Amino acid sequence: MPKISDEKRNARRAQILEAAWVCFQKEGLHATTMEDIIRASGLSAGAVYSYFKSKDELIIAAVTTSLTQLRGLLEPLLARDPLPDQLIHQVVAAVGTFAARDKYDLRRIALLGWSEAQRNERLRATMREFYLVFRKQIEAAATRWKKAGVLKAGASADDVAKTLLSLILGFVVQSAIVGDVDADDLAGGLRQLAAGRR
Amino acid sequence: MPKISDEKRNARRAQILEAAWVCFQKEGLHATTMEDIIRASGLSAGAVYSYFKSKDELIIAAVTTSLTQLRGLLEPLLARDPLPDQLIHQVVAAVGTFAARDKYDLRRIALLGWSEAQRNERLRATMREFYLVFRKQIEAAATRWKKAGVLKAGASADDVAKTLLSLILGFVVQSAIVGDVDADDLAGGLRQLAAGRR
Amino acid sequence: MPKISDEKRNARRAQILEAAWVCFQKEGLHATTMEDIIRASGLSAGAVYSYFKSKDELIIAAVTTSLTQLRGLLEPLLARDPLPDQLIHQVVAAVGTFAARDKYDLRRIALLGWSEAQRNERLRATMREFYLVFRKQIEAAATRWKKAGVLKAGASADDVAKTLLSLILGFVVQSAIVGDVDADDLAGGLRQLAAGRR
Amino acid sequence: MPKISDEKRNARRAQILEAAWVCFQKEGLHATTMEDIIRASGLSAGAVYSYFKSKDELIIAAVTTSLTQLRGLLEPLLARDPLPDQLIHQVVAAVGTFAARDKYDLRRIALLGWSEAQRNERLRATMREFYLVFRKQIEAAATRWKKAGVLKAGASADDVAKTLLSLILGFVVQSAIVGDVDADDLAGGLRQLAAGRR
DNA sequence: GATGAATGAGTCTTCATTCAT
DNA sequence: AATGAATGAAGACTCATTCAT
Numbered sequence: 001m002p003k004i005s006d007e008k009r010n011a012r013r014a015q016i017l018e019a020a021w022v023c024f025q026k027e028g029l030h031a032t033t034m035e036d037i038i039r040a041s042g043l044s045a046g047a048v049y050s051y052f053k054s055k056d057e058l059i060i061a062a063v064t065t066s067l068t069q070l071r072g073l074l075e076p077l078l079a080r081d082p083l084p085d086q087l088i089h090q091v092v093a094a095v096g097t098f099a100a101r102d103k104y105d106l107r108r109i110a111l112l113g114w115s116e117a118q119r120n121e122r123l124r125a126t127m128r129e130f131y132l133v134f135r136k137q138i139e140a141a142a143t144r145w146k147k148a149g150v151l152k153a154g155a156s157a158d159d160v161a162k163t164l165l166s167l168i169l170g171f172v173v174q175s176a177i178v179g180d181v182d183a184d185d186l187a188g189g190l191r192q193l194a195a196g197r198r
Numbered sequence: 199m200p201k202i203s204d205e206k207r208n209a210r211r212a213q214i215l216e217a218a219w220v221c222f223q224k225e226g227l228h229a230t231t232m233e234d235i236i237r238a239s240g241l242s243a244g245a246v247y248s249y250f251k252s253k254d255e256l257i258i259a260a261v262t263t264s265l266t267q268l269r270g271l272l273e274p275l276l277a278r279d280p281l282p283d284q285l286i287h288q289v290v291a292a293v294g295t296f297a298a299r300d301k302y303d304l305r306r307i308a309l310l311g312w313s314e315a316q317r318n319e320r321l322r323a324t325m326r327e328f329y330l331v332f333r334k335q336i337e338a339a340a341t342r343w344k345k346a347g348v349l350k351a352g353a354s355a356d357d358v359a360k361t362l363l364s365l366i367l368g369f370v371v372q373s374a375i376v377g378d379v380d381a382d383d384l385a386g387g388l389r390q391l392a393a394g395r396r
Numbered sequence: 397m398p399k400i401s402d403e404k405r406n407a408r409r410a411q412i413l414e415a416a417w418v419c420f421q422k423e424g425l426h427a428t429t430m431e432d433i434i435r436a437s438g439l440s441a442g443a444v445y446s447y448f449k450s451k452d453e454l455i456i457a458a459v460t461t462s463l464t465q466l467r468g469l470l471e472p473l474l475a476r477d478p479l480p481d482q483l484i485h486q487v488v489a490a491v492g493t494f495a496a497r498d499k500y501d502l503r504r505i506a507l508l509g510w511s512e513a514q515r516n517e518r519l520r521a522t523m524r525e526f527y528l529v530f531r532k533q534i535e536a537a538a539t540r541w542k543k544a545g546v547l548k549a550g551a552s553a554d555d556v557a558k559t560l561l562s563l564i565l566g567f568v569v570q571s572a573i574v575g576d577v578d579a580d581d582l583a584g585g586l587r588q589l590a591a592g593r594r
Numbered sequence: 595m596p597k598i599s600d601e602k603r604n605a606r607r608a609q610i611l612e613a614a615w616v617c618f619q620k621e622g623l624h625a626t627t628m629e630d631i632i633r634a635s636g637l638s639a640g641a642v643y644s645y646f647k648s649k650d651e652l653i654i655a656a657v658t659t660s661l662t663q664l665r666g667l668l669e670p671l672l673a674r675d676p677l678p679d680q681l682i683h684q685v686v687a688a689v690g691t692f693a694a695r696d697k698y699d700l701r702r703i704a705l706l707g708w709s710e711a712q713r714n715e716r717l718r719a720t721m722r723e724f725y726l727v728f729r730k731q732i733e734a735a736a737t738r739w740k741k742a743g744v745l746k747a748g749a750s751a752d753d754v755a756k757t758l759l760s761l762i763l764g765f766v767v768q769s770a771i772v773g774d775v776d777a778d779d780l781a782g783g784l785r786q787l788a789a790g791r792r
Numbered sequence: 793g794a795t796g797a798a799t800g801a802g803t804c805t806t807c808a809t810t811c812a813t
Numbered sequence: 814a815a816t817g818a819a820t821g822a823a824g825a826c827t828c829a830t831t832c833a834t
Contacts, residue, residue: 004818028317034804044820049805084391103316108316114375115313117304119226124375131376153389162372163365163378163387167316170368174360177312177322178329181360193282194319194392232829242795253829350826400797424713426624430825431782440799445826498745504712510771511709511788514702515622520771537605551786559761559783566764570756573708573718574725577756585757586599589678589751621815628808640807649808 013051016041020062027109029059060123061112067130070106073098075191078137081149084164084167085194087141089187092171099175110169135161140165163186202302211249211259214239215217216301218260227314258321261311265328268304269374271296276335281348283392286342287385290369294381297373305374308367333359399513409447412437414499416458425455425512453505456519462527468503468514469494479546481558483537483591485583488567492579495571503572531557607645607655608633614656619702622640623653624708654717657707661724664700669690672731677744678758679788683781686765693769701770704763707754725763729755735761 005013023032025069034055037049050131052058077090098106112130117124142164167186169194217239221230225299232253236246276286298345316321340355340362349358365384373379400408415437419428430451434444448454473486480546494502513520538553538560547556571577613635617626628649632642646652671684691697692700711718736751736758745754761780 003816027318028228028313030226031317033802035802045805046807046821047819050818055804058221061234076268080385094312102339111309111316114371115310117227117375118309119224119229125241125350127375128377133360135376150395153392156386157395159387160390162383165376166366166368166372166379166384167361168368169371170364170366172800173312173327173367173371174364177325178333179326181298181364185360186364189357190391192349193361193388194207194360195350195353231827236796243797244795244832245793247830248793399795424624424709426622427672427713429823431823442800443798446797448814449826451825484614507705507708507712510705510767511622513771514705515620515625522824523771527768532771547786548789551759552782555779555783556786557783558779559787561763561772562764562768562775563757564760564764566760566762566769567765569708569763570725570760573711573721574759575687575722576730577760581753581756582760584750585755586752586787588745588754589757589784591746591749627806632817639818640811640814640816643809644814 009051012047016048016051016058016167017062017065021059021066022060022103024062024112025103025105029112041057046124056120059116060120060126062127063107063116063123065114066106067108067127069098070095071130071134073136081141081144084145084160085191087138087186088164088167088190089183091168092186093183095168095172097177103125107172110172111176131165133178135165138164207249210241214246214249214256215260215263218256219307220263220301222257222310223301223303227310254318257314258318258324261314261321262324263278264304264307264311265325266328268293269328269332272332273335276339279342281352282343283385283389286362286365286388287381289366290384291381293366294373301331305330305370309369309374321347329363333340333363336362337352405447406505407441408443412444412447412454413458413461417453417462417505419497420455420458420500420508421501423496425508438481452516455512456516456522459505459519462473462502462505462509464522466491467526469529471533474537477540480541480556481583481587483534484560484563485579487564488582489579491564491568492571497500505536505570506568527561531561532590534560603645606637609647610637610642610652611656613660614705615650615660618656618706619697619699623706653710654714654720657703657710657717658720660700660703661705661721664689665724665728668673669730669731672690672735674736675735678739678754679781680783682758682761682784683777685762686780687777689762689766690769691699699765704766705770709769724758729759732758755769 016037020032020037020086023036023040025065026032027036034045034048038045041048048058052061073094074091076085077094080090082090095106098104099108105180111128117127137155139161140162142151143153145151146153146157147153151157167190171181171186214235218230219234221234221238223253224230225234232243232246235256236243237244239323250259271292272289273284275292278288280288296302297306311325312319315325337355337359340349340358343349344351344353344355344356349355365388369379369384411554412433416428416433418526419432419436423430423432430441433454434441437444444454448457469490470487473483473490476486491502495504509519509523513523535553535557537551538551538556540545541547541556542551543551544551547553564585567577567582610631612664614626614631617630617634621630628639628642631652634640635642649693667688668685671681671688676684689700692698693702701773707717707721711721733751733755736745736749736754739745739754740749740751741746745751761784765775765780
């Protein structure tokens, strides 16, 4: 076969990555065998290995791809300059939407990725970087909130960003493990905590 | 040979469980081999298998034990009837304290457990139950806050509980993956979000 | 099973090593699969791997063992203080005797080992050391020959040793590849070369 | 497409063979992959396979080619009608010269070929034939030495040939594995063995 | 009760070879 | 003729679990 076009190469990569995710979500990162992925991708072992040179490589690529998709989902939301509870509502709703698809649940992916990051230096660095950037973006929003008078002038934009990020990450866990949480719950809960007199 | 005393049996179980956790934290649940645990426990393969009849059993026992320890840590805090930001501060600080020990980091354990719960029905049920109970306890606190006028009368205690639980779970993730968050940050952030005018 | 005795352990090792040699001689070092060896040894994969932690380890052990056996064969010969052509005759005859056994042909083993030594640093060092020691021993014999007047006083014991070692190593090759050479041929040839007038 | 000229075909064959040798010497016959050779040759997989229909074919062709080159090197030496020690000196020096080139070391090639010949019938036959012819040529020289009075009249030309061939083959081994041998050493050693009184 | 050697199914990965384009 | 992507059988090695002693 003659040289394959870049387009086709990328399509094949995506095809393998998708097959990998289907398996990873069903079985977890380690319990998924390369044979599972190979079968799910419809290709041969050799073909899969010509695109990803090891299972580890495939895991990293899969997680990284998810992170990239997640970024594409979140950035437009932040750009709309929402209020804190609106931000939570929109982000959580967006993640939940992704979760609804049966083949691609961002929450499960996140949980697997976090676990793997503990023993995979490279993966940990990639994830850390991603969340750090996201936190910075929330911090920028918090600074705007201060200017707009939504937050007090003396508030720490950094602490607010850490708090909101925790809320979002915690939603992922709570929704995957406990269930029965949605965007309205968290946005509402946050609003009520804020509305209380202190 | 004479039967071993119950006391001794429990001590052995604890010894194995501790060895398992040391390994699990270092290598992850799946990358840890039974031999790793056997060596770390100082016992023989047969001995370990006489206490836990499979690796899966051991994983479940290990996670359950952690959860029990965590409960012992959290319940006294709730009993003190703290305000929302105090609750967050105390819980997060408690988890962080546990994290400081090099052999036993609750955060890492949690991350591994959540990941495993995806494919392990039994583990998921155990964890779900635990978090559900904890959420109920927070909800009870929220109801008290309403009575005390800390929250508005119409506030949903359930939503507030979900929100605070998210905050706590999210701390675990953020602190394990991104780092650079502590109890003061989150308690402060929450206070500032609450203090803003709306 | 309780701890195995050292004696038994060594017997098992020898059993595996022997199985390995039978396969290596039939198929060559690389074409022999671990499964071949495992089947030939009558043990399980795990058992074989508990004695030798990789195929490479097994190859090195096998070659080293052969070298040790060879040493046991050659040293007594040198101790008898033979004349040059007697030395050649005895060494070559000894190697040939070993070659006659169907399961263990030192010549084939040597050829495989030399080939492997090209790309295996550790093996090369082991072999080099062995042949170097043997050459030194021949050199010592040559020095005795000078004292006894068999060689001229000005002769280089070192060069004589190199020459005789070449003769022996070359016999191994010639006999394995071309065939039709034996101890009498070489001892005779050497005598005739020496007997010619110059 | 137009047929390729014979000249070009032969050049291509030579190009592939040379690439193969470079790889074989670096990695050994079995550890070298077809991809290694394909890459080193600068051609495509299909192209290489159109010249040699299997790896085995390539191995045989490579060894045979080396043998042919070796013959071209040795025949002129024998034609000069040297004395025994001169013959050894010249042959060994010639092989050593070839060995000095970094891409083409006849000694390493020989060692690999001998090893492979053990399990490759066809290769063994080719090599056997080659060495047999060479031995015959030495035998012819020995017959001339008898006529010239260099050897005694009753000497066995056959045994002398076997002895000298062993010396040469042994040089190859000794120089590849132990090192520190050259033409002068062996020619000198042989002369000293001959000069001793018996 | 305890031991740890042994098992063997299952994993990841490679690589000689083919054949659609 | 030439290309190089794809194939898939086979190889080295691991590891949860058992059971003879």
